[in-house]
Amino acid sequence: MSYQGIIHRYHEFMDLPPAVQPITLYEGNTPLIPVPAIADNLGGGFELYVKYEGLNPTGSFKDRGMTTAMTMAKHNGKKTVICASTGNTAASAAAYASRAGLRAIVMIPEGKVAAGKLAGAVAYGAEIIQIPGSFDDALSFVVEISQKSEIELVNSLNPYRMEGQKTASFEICDELGSAPDWLCLPVGNAGNITAYWMGFKQYNRIKNTGLPHILGVQAEGAAPLVIGHTVEHPETVATAIRIGNPARGEQALMAAEESKGRIIAVSDEKILAAQKLLASSGIWVEPASAAGLAGLTDRIKNNSFDPKGKRIVLVCTGHGMKDPDIIISRGIKPVRLPVDFDKVAEYILGGGNR
Numbered sequence: 001m002s003y004q005g006i007i008h009r010y011h012e013f014m015d016l017p018p019a020v021q022p023i024t025l026y027e028g029n030t031p032l033i034p035v036p037a038i039a040d041n042l043g044g045g046f047e048l049y050v051k052y053e054g055l056n057p058t059g060s061f062k063d064r065g066m067t068t069a070m071t072m073a074k075h076n077g078k079k080t081v082i083c084a085s086t087g088n089t090a091a092s093a094a095a096y097a098s099r100a101g102l103r104a105i106v107m108i109p110e111g112k113v114a115a116g117k118l119a120g121a122v123a124y125g126a127e128i129i130q131i132p133g134s135f136d137d138a139l140s141f142v143v144e145i146s147q148k149s150e151i152e153l154v155n156s157l158n159p160y161r162m163e164g165q166k167t168a169s170f171e172i173c174d175e176l177g178s179a180p181d182w183l184c185l186p187v188g189n190a191g192n193i194t195a196y197w198m199g200f201k202q203y204n205r206i207k208n209t210g211l212p213h214i215l216g217v218q219a220e221g222a223a224p225l226v227i228g229h230t231v232e233h234p235e236t237v238a239t240a241i242r243i244g245n246p247a248r249g250e251q252a253l254m255a256a257e258e259s260k261g262r263i264i265a266v267s268d269e270k271i272l273a274a275q276k277l278l279a280s281s282g283i284w285v286e287p288a289s290a291a292g293l294a295g296l297t298d299r300i301k302n303n304s305f306d307p308k309g310k311r312i313v314l315v316c317t318g319h320g321m322k323d324p325d326i327i328i329s330r331g332i333k334p335v336r337l338p339v340d341f342d343k344v345a346e347y348i349l350g351g352g353n354r
Ligand code: AN7
Pocket: 060, 084, 085, 086, 087, 088, 089, 090, 156, 186, 187, 188, 189, 190, 191, 192, 193, 240, 241, 286, 288, 289, 317, 318
């Protein structure tokens, strides 16, 4: 039968009731794309892949956890779901709630959500509340509301989110035949790193696929897991991971430790350079999604890691179209020519602006 989403494909490995009716947009099954030119750029001699999660239905990895969370909200007779979000969770919750026929309320930090994410939440019909505070403020409010009411929390504190998100690790193992040596990914609220580690451990128990080392990467201005305490006013160009008090921080640190990996921080400048490098291989991701590559690059360049002979997977969590402003703000504009063939030909055949 044709592909019908992650619950249909991986139900046997999920802690979900057997008879649930999936709320799905046929998420998952994202490509694992080799990027040899980027490996060469970093010195070569190893295999490098991008797990392109931006190709999920709403443009980010959040759809994997949202199909399971929304399926269970519906299953349990909930009428309303709520989340705090830096943007992608909001768009995903909005889409899956409308699919399920549920009311969705999303709370976001004012002025800090990328245009494509906010537009998504609007398009899918969520009720959007913005506060002049941080993601962390918003999360504390929605957690409290969900504890005091029948409203279902669909942030990654919801255990069903993990059941869905862990399937990305299954797909990687199914594709490669075993776990990679290293998995590099951005860390914000720390749900994804937690879910990957859960998934790799589960698959290894059942299928002997081995375990990767995990490299979690935060932005320097929002790196509570690296500096060891909450960040009151997180700041980074990678607004998706502009988070100062990650809900699953302890589990993220555990994943790094147990996997003999690590969590590091990189500058915004390096994140944007990694975004450019990915685009040079045809893969446009939002800034946060380039953090994994920025971290790997850093480790290789300062000689703290030798990639030779290794198989490495970069998790690119969200599509570049989520955040057009960061590209437009570079100020590069199309060349303007008159409606005149000779002028156009002169420009093009003269070598353009190269
Ligand atoms: C593109 O949408 O937290 O460490 O509210 O959008 O599991 O939080 C987004 C997080 C990485 C970090 N990449 O994942 C939200 C939100 C992208 C993201 C992360 C996010 P977690």
